[in-house]
Amino acid sequence: MAFIEIDSNSKMKVPDNPTIGLIEGDGIGPDISKTAVRVLNSAIEMAYTGKVSIEWQKIVAGDEAFETTGKHLPQESLDLLKKCIISIKGPLTTPIGEGFRSLNVTMRQYFDLYANVRPVRYFPGVPSPVKEPEKVNMVIFRENTEDLYAGIEWRYNSDEAKRLRWYLGENFGVKLPDDAGIGIKPISKFKSTRLVRKAIQYAIQEHRKSVTLVHKGNIMKYTEGAFKEWGYEVAKEEFRDYTVTEDEYNASPGTASWKVVIKDRITDNMFQQVLTRTSDYDVIATTNLNGDYLSDAIAAQVGGLGIAPGANIGDVYAIFEAVHGTAPKYAGMDIANPTSLILSGSMMLRHIGWTEASDIIESAVAECYREQKVTQDLARILNVKSLKCSEFGEEVIKRMKNPSS
Numbered sequence: 287m288a289f290i291e292i293d294s295n296s297k298m299k300v301p302d303n304p305t306i307g308l309i310e311g312d313g314i315g316p317d318i319s320k321t322a323v324r325v326l327n328s329a330i331e332m333a334y335t336g337k338v339s340i341e342w343q344k345i346v347a348g349d350e351a352f353e354t355t356g357k358h359l360p361q362e363s364l365d366l367l368k369k370c371i372i373s374i375k376g377p378l379t380t381p382i383g384e385g386f387r388s389l390n391v392t393m394r395q396y397f398d399l400y401a402n403v404r405p406v407r408y409f410p411g412v413p414s415p416v417k418e419p420e421k422v423n424m425v426i427f428r429e430n431t432e433d434l435y436a437g438i439e440w441r442y443n444s445d446e447a448k449r450l451r452w453y454l455g456e457n458f459g460v461k462l463p464d465d466a467g468i469g470i471k472p473i474s475k476f477k478s479t480r481l482v483r484k485a486i487q488y489a490i491q492e493h494r495k496s497v498t499l500v501h502k503g504n505i506m507k508y509t510e511g512a513f514k515e516w517g518y519e520v521a522k523e524e525f526r527d528y529t530v531t532e533d534e535y536n537a538s539p540g541t542a543s544w545k546v547v548i549k550d551r552i553t554d555n556m557f558q559q560v561l562t563r564t565s566d567y568d569v570i571a572t573t574n575l576n577g578d579y580l581s582d583a584i585a586a587q588v589g590g591l592g593i594a595p596g597a598n599i600g601d602v603y604a605i606f607e608a609v610h611g612t613a614p615k616y617a618g619m620d621i622a623n624p625t626s627l628i629l630s631g632s633m634m635l636r637h638i639g640w641t642e643a644s645d646i647i648e649s650a651v652a653e654c655y656r657e658q659k660v661t662q663d664l665a666r667i668l669n670v671k672s673l674k675c676s677e678f679g680e681e682v683i684k685r686m687k688n689p690s691s
């Protein structure tokens with residue numbers, strides 16, 4: 287087994303046959319994982335003719351892990367994810383019940399995967415609820431580790447809530463209703479800054495036009511508002527030569543066009559802007575809750591979550607994932623749409639530097655959609671014959687072309 291390593295400059299060293307972690311997931315997870323792995327392996331073979339390949343390391347989590355170990359996310363699985371550095375996962379069930387934490391949130395916090403990255407673009411042929419879905423080409427960087435997702439909250443009638451209400455009244459003159467549950471929204475300078483830094487680095491590297499800081503700072507000044515201030519600060523202090531603020535850009539239209547424009551929008555406005563002025567938005571950096579809502583809403587503009595890829599990325603580790611859930615009613619039926627996981631895998635190949643294989647996958651998926659070769663979720667809207675999950679994978683593979691041959 288050859289594991290990816292991180293050198294002393296925090297650079298990834300990828301061997302020719304890297305071991306990559308694979309969590310198949312629950313529900314439709316095994317079906318879409320099998321298909322995605324076949325597609326990824328085929329693209330790698332086509333791009334590099336056997337010179338490199340992935341050794342897939344199966345890692346158990348969710349229902350499968352619970353059946354064999356009594357735990358949904360056993361320590362051995364966390365250890366394997368750590369060894370692999372880069373992994374991909376299907377969706378996992380979040381059992382509903384007192385005290386159960388989402389496995390996804392647990393993994394994000396354990397490996398400090400602070401950026402949830404979701405590229406959203408349109409594939410012609412996919413049914414969309416908007417008139418000009420082709421204008422959507424955005425990449426959302428959502429902070430993944432703090433905000434209201436930190437899990438600091440108390441039930442209205444708990445002892446902690448009572449004590450906190452009393453403390454706030456005694457010390458700060460804040461009078462809360464006696465039956466108020468309480469949640470805390472921490473937004474820190476360090477975590478906001480590193481998220482925006484990652485978004486700007488990405489925008490510069492990928493020649494994107496702008497980074498929009500999305501916040502609700504008009505109401506939550508010291509959390510959301512601070513996120514915006516720290517975002518502008520990191521742009522100015524660390525990327526001055528590569529960025530310009532929107533105000534500067536408007537004041538001097540001669541500004542070099544390759545500079546990344548840093549702008550900000552208030553969240554509610556942003557929800558209508560992505561619909562009404564779609565092409566004005568490119569990379570988006572935002573806090574956890576805003577990002578959660580906004581990424582699903584933007585994905586809906588191009589045909590929904592079934593085709594949107596995602597990744598959780600930190601400074602060392604990264605886990606690429608399908609963004610939809612386990613769709614349990616389709617489990618084991620080989621009819622789910624595997625596109626989200628296939629494109630997440632493609633993002634993963636790009637992340638490890640295997641861009642040629644990633645390009646091959648994206649073109650072949652686009653070709654399938656153009657020809658309306660689709661699974662039942664889209665076939666029923668388009669009124670065309672539906673493909674099984676595995677058949678969709680085969681159609682993608684058939685359409686793979688090596689641009690250099």
Ligand code: NAP
Nearest residue numbers: 376377378379380390592609610611612613614622623663
């Ligand atoms: P869901 O699993 O995403 O499914 C909701 C509906 O979306 C499905 O019934 C189906 O719609 C459609 N759908 C989702 N993915 C699809 C695919 N690949 N192909 C075809 N159709 C697809 O959401 P949920 O029912 O709210 O959640 C189920 C479980 O998944 C829960 O335990 C939840 O916690 C978990 N979950 C996990 C993740 C994750 O691991 N990242 C994310 C979200 C939810 P139709 O019924 O209209 O065909």
